[in-house]
Amino acid sequence: MRASLVVLGSRGDVQPFIALGTTLKARGHTVTLATHGDFESLVREAGLDFIELPGSPRDFLAHPALAEALQQGASLFRAARKVPRPTAEHIQNLAAEVAKATAGADLVVNSILSRISFESDGSxxxxxxxxxxxxxxxxxxxxxxxxxxxxxxxxxxxxxxxGLLDWITIRNFRKDANLPQLPFGAPYRSLGKDVPLLCPVTRSLFTEPSDWPGLSHITGYWFWDREWTPPRELVDFMDFGTPPVTLSFGSIWPVHPPAETLEKVLAVVRSHGRRLVLVGGGPATVPEDVFRVDDVHYPWLLPRSSAVIHHGGCNTTGEALRAGRPQVVVPTFADSPFWAAKVHALGVAAKPIPFQKFTAERLDESLGAALTDESIRQRAHDVGESVRAEQGTEKAAEILEEWVERWRTRGSVGATA
Structure with a gap:
């Protein structure tokens, strides 16, 4: 089977697709992953074929208007209004490249964002x-x-x-792409009903409710266990003394002033007698009790950390859950406030600190709880065991293989969805 995976967004969006792709490849399928050029090296490292799609997540996440919008609140719609829209030419080019990337495939899997650029021809x-x-x-x-x-x-x-807000958000994009509009007020109505819709999050948080359509599945997270060797200096840093705190704001780092953020976080971390691992952001020069690393394998790093401070992206949250370590979440926008609230309610994270209220005082309170509250530490440990036991990519691969077989044996099931 030739599988074409199409995903737009940040590394947190792309890496789970890499995980799915490596699982499909291990099961004997040929896999092509189409995404931004920013992630070509990661896709090829995983042994998957790569097709570049136009644009970069930095066009949105590193735009100065985004930080300005987020200071006013966590609204994705406000942020989308502040940051200039892609041109009609760019949108048409993207839709054309998605069509090329999926032509001739035996299976297409797209993320919600890239589904907006995709139109099935029924074949x-x-x-x-x-x-x-x-x-x-x-x-x-x-x-x-x-x-x-x-x-x-x-x-x-x-x-x-x-559903209405989703339709309003994507209608002009579909128009500019010369694609037919999706159903008014419910643009994703067919997903999970006529074609599979996979949600790669832990079943410790959600299981399918009885009123969901039959093709909607919660699979467990999709983790890519890449072959990665840590730098000797990082190994020495982690092995020296009390386990450090890890700070990672992922793709949302551009909205955090580097020097100010490090100064604020480090002062709090030091007050609790810890050192800091800084992942993917902050200033280039850091003190001796800080280790700065741009690319790191979370399954190696996070279990060796005393606590994890992060931005609440879905898949960074999943890595922190998998590691079984207490969390402090600083959500910014989109789904990050949602996940921050969920892991706090699950008992594995201290009280979230919204980006607009990210002060040293609030961080001190939450980090203190994460480091000293035994109930949080034990709950994080227990949930970590459950998350590690889930086989999310295997479950997803089985669902997709069964769907392709149904399509072949029954005809074009849901072909026009």
Whole structure:
């Protein structure tokens, strides 16, 4: 089987697709991953074929207007209004390249963001991936809504509003791409109903509710266990004395002033008698009790850390859960406030600190709890064991292989979805 995986976004979006791709390849399939040129080296390191798609996540995440918007609140829609839209030419080029990347495949798997640029011609089985539970349900509110316990009518209403906002957000993109509009008020209606929709998060947080369509699946996280050797200096740093705290803001680092952020975090970390590992951000020059590293394998680093401070991206959250270490989450926008609230409610993380309220005082309170509260530490350990036991990519591969077989034996099931 020739599988074409298409994903747009940050490394946190791309790396799970690499994990899925390596699993499909190990099961005997040919895999091509189409994404931004920023991630070509990682895709090729995993032994997958690569196709470059136009653009870069830095076009949005490193734009100065994003930091300005996030200072006013965590609204993804405000941020999208502040940062200039891609041109119609860029959008048309992207849609054309996605079409090329998926032509001739026996299976297409796209992320929610790249699904917006994709249109099925009915000849190939396909499915999508969402980073949070997307299908409407009466069991919980939509990701973007206040996570209030107001009952089933409220939950259903939030999903209706979320669908309308999604449609408003993507309608001009689809128009510029010369693609037909998706259903009004429910652009992802077919996902999970007519084609598979996979949600790669832990079942310790969610299981499928009874009112979800039959093709929606929560699989467990998709982890890429790459072959990676840590630098000798990092090994020595981790092995010396008390385990350090790890700080990683992932793709959202550009909104954090490097020197100011390090000064604030380091002062708090030092007050608790710890050193700091700084991943992928901060100033180029750091003190002796800080180890700065740009590329690191989280399954090696995080279990050796005393606590993890991170931005709350879905897959960084998954790595922290897998490591079984206490967390402090500083959410910024999009789904990060959602995941920050979920891991706090799960009992594995201290009280979240919203980006707009990220002060030394709040960090001191939350980091202190993460380092000293035995209930948080024990809960993180227990959840880590559960997450490590899940075989998310294997589960996803089985679902996709079964879907392709159904398509072949029954005809074009859901071909026009």
């Amino acid at each position: 190939t089985p396909w499915g999508s991936v969402t980073w949070w539970p997307l299908n409407p349900t009466a069991q919980w509110p939509a990701m973007i809504a206040p996570q209030a316990n107001l009952g089933r009518p409220y939950n259903r209403l939030t999903h209706r509003m979320a």
